[in-house]
Amino acid sequence: MSGTNQGILASFDYLDSAAGAIEALRKAGFGKRSITAYAPVPEHDLEHAMGYHQSPVRVFALVGALTGTATGFALAIFTSMDWPLVTGGKPIVSIPAFVVIAFELTILFGALSTVIGLFINMRLPHLRPLVIYDPEFSAGRFGVYVAAAPERIGEARRILSSMGPTELREDPEGVAHA
Amino acid sequence: MATATEEKKRGALTHPDVTSFGQVNRDILKILSRPGRGWWALFAVALAGVGLFFGSWFYQIMNGVGVSGLMSPVGWGVYITTFVFWVGIAHSGTLISAILFLFRAPWRQSIYRAAEAMTVFAVMTAGLFPLIHLGRVWHGYWLIPYPNSRFLWPNFRSPLLWDVFAVTTYFTVSAVFFYLGTIPDVAAARDQATGWRRRLYQVVSMGWRGTDREWHHFGKAYIFLAAFATPLVLSVHSVVSWDFAMSIVPGWHATIFAPYFVAGAIFSGVAMVVTLIVPLRKIFKLEAYLTIRHFDAMAKLILLTSLIVLYAYLTEFFMSWYSGEEIERSMFWNRLFGDYWWASWTMLTCNGLIPLMLWFRRVRHSIPALFVITLFINIGMWFERYVIIVTSLSHEYEPFAWGMYRPSLTEMGILAGSFGWFFFWFLIFTRILPPVAIAELKEVLPAPFRGSGRGEGVS
Numbered sequence: 001m002s003g004t005n006q007g008i009l010a011s012f013d014y015l016d017s018a019a020g021a022i023e024a025l026r027k028a029g030f031g032k033r034s035i036t037a038y039a040p041v042p043e044h045d046l047e048h049a050m051g052y053h054q055s056p057v058r059v060f061a062l063v064g065a066l067t068g069t070a071t072g073f074a075l076a077i078f079t080s081m082d083w084p085l086v087t088g089g090k091p092i093v094s095i096p097a098f099v100v101i102a103f104e105l106t107i108l109f110g111a112l113s114t115v116i117g118l119f120i121n122m123r124l125p126h127l128r129p130l131v132i133y134d135p136e137f138s139a140g141r142f143g144v145y146v147a148a149a150p151e152r153i154g155e156a157r158r159i160l161s162s163m164g165p166t167e168l169r170e171d172p173e174g175v176a177h178a
Numbered sequence: 179m180a181t182a183t184e185e186k187k188r189g190a191l192t193h194p195d196v197t198s199f200g201q202v203n204r205d206i207l208k209i210l211s212r213p214g215r216g217w218w219a220l221f222a223v224a225l226a227g228v229g230l231f232f233g234s235w236f237y238q239i240m241n242g243v244g245v246s247g248l249m250s251p252v253g254w255g256v257y258i259t260t261f262v263f264w265v266g267i268a269h270s271g272t273l274i275s276a277i278l279f280l281f282r283a284p285w286r287q288s289i290y291r292a293a294e295a296m297t298v299f300a301v302m303t304a305g306l307f308p309l310i311h312l313g314r315v316w317h318g319y320w321l322i323p324y325p326n327s328r329f330l331w332p333n334f335r336s337p338l339l340w341d342v343f344a345v346t347t348y349f350t351v352s353a354v355f356f357y358l359g360t361i362p363d364v365a366a367a368r369d370q371a372t373g374w375r376r377r378l379y380q381v382v383s384m385g386w387r388g389t390d391r392e393w394h395h396f397g398k399a400y401i402f403l404a405a406f407a408t409p410l411v412l413s414v415h416s417v418v419s420w421d422f423a424m425s426i427v428p429g430w431h432a433t434i435f436a437p438y439f440v441a442g443a444i445f446s447g448v449a450m451v452v453t454l455i456v457p458l459r460k461i462f463k464l465e466a467y468l469t470i471r472h473f474d475a476m477a478k479l480i481l482l483t484s485l486i487v488l489y490a491y492l493t494e495f496f497m498s499w500y501s502g503e504e505i506e507r508s509m510f511w512n513r514l515f516g517d518y519w520w521a522s523w524t525m526l527t528c529n530g531l532i533p534l535m536l537w538f539r540r541v542r543h544s545i546p547a548l549f550v551i552t553l554f555i556n557i558g559m560w561f562e563r564y565v566i567i568v569t570s571l572s573h574e575y576e577p578f579a580w581g582m583y584r585p586s587l588t589e590m591g592i593l594a595g596s597f598g599w600f601f602f603w604f605l606i607f608t609r610i611l612p613p614v615a616i617a618e619l620k621e622v623l624p625a626p627f628r629g630s631g632r633g634e635g636v637s
Contacts, residue, residue, distance in 0.1 A: 014628035037390040041620040055398035079331035097335045104343040111351045118399035126385030135369035140199030
């Protein structure tokens, strides 16, 4: 987003205050993309307030798993045909034996692709210093950050302070970074 | 399936002395401070074990695999036994982290990080044994299918190659699963650390901030990974069992092998978790996090799997008698009353009889008793694999082909040293990563609410 935004970071001791702040902000017309919630644990209340549904990670899981199955069968069948050698009187293409290979590669590719999909969707790694952050967010506090145009920032501040934050911090750069 | 609120209620019952989110961070991150003298002493012992392990292996590499006791007809001995032992140990970590996660068992949270670390390090130990057993370890890469100048491919009809795929997949997936779970906790450690630790945690946590986006996708991906890991863990020990069951050696060729091995693996693994967690709890004063309820739940799991294993033993004996197959009968008679009777009776006593004490609540609630019982189980499960492998190979079809196997000093050195190698990694783990899952533990604690007065917020 453009650099003309400003931002406010509020820290809350209580989960319901943070969830309430998000709901109030969204009701006041602040977009989902301009709000970021911080929490030490995954909280249904916050996810609900942010209005999340399905995660695209599931597509990565499915595609990875299917690719793995195909690769497993293809590898075992191709290599057996490439040097056809009868062992134990079994057919060259012994599907039951190859199921094991296909199964293991299904899991391997599925899991790795899930992890890749996760990192893409989480937008991690993010190794630059954490500017808009409070170390207490990993301990026990909940945070709500909102980025808005300068003329709306006053309204955002009013909503956030009405929920009784422990701390309010201004962020002159204001990037919707999540 | 429990709902989220129900889970929290049950979680609060499991850890009655842990009340606030901030307390979890303080108590767990404290462990990562400077190690005491006890830790260094243990670490020195582990290092000596590592030295013994690689020294013995080096001796075997220089002098050839003849320095082991392996000799026709017994071509698989301590190395394969110990391989199966360590792979088995690994299994309960995935059980606790993935299967109990899918079942929403509220007691897994404070155990699973240590159990998962155990899985990763146990597979790291197990994976070395096929290489040691190879003798010419420098040809180990021939197991990998790659286009080579010999125009040869590995035989995908062989269970041994299935094993290569199963174990490497298991190592990769369990390591990734373990790493992923640590990310939020490493971020928590980062926020309190200074100096080199802070820089290290910054990189390892990948800049995790705990935003709504991160948690949302993380939670979903975690479920998928658990769903991938669950069939994986069942498949790995099934494949290991097929290394034996697909052959026609009497005592190996049985359809019961896959479930029997999986149950045995979980049995030995949970026992090892208890063996590891008892000193961990004591040294790091984690009594509030690893309560009697946890030990009770694990003891019940041990009891259940012990009964399955005992049932499998009895089924094996019954089937060999009921089949009317002379060679099978003679094989199992030899197992109980032949040259290796001591190994078989150790196995039956440690795995079948001693765990029956866990029927009593007083035993399940006594941590010293549990510790001793699980030590016996660890020994018994090593002997189980020894019995399966060695007694079967030493007593096959033709009496003139029978023979005895005696492990050599080199093999014993590698066996003992493998424990050093395992504990070397585990001890480092307890100092670098939070050994109790911080974020997941908080999931079963009541969140701080302004209205209800539950919880107390950060202090």
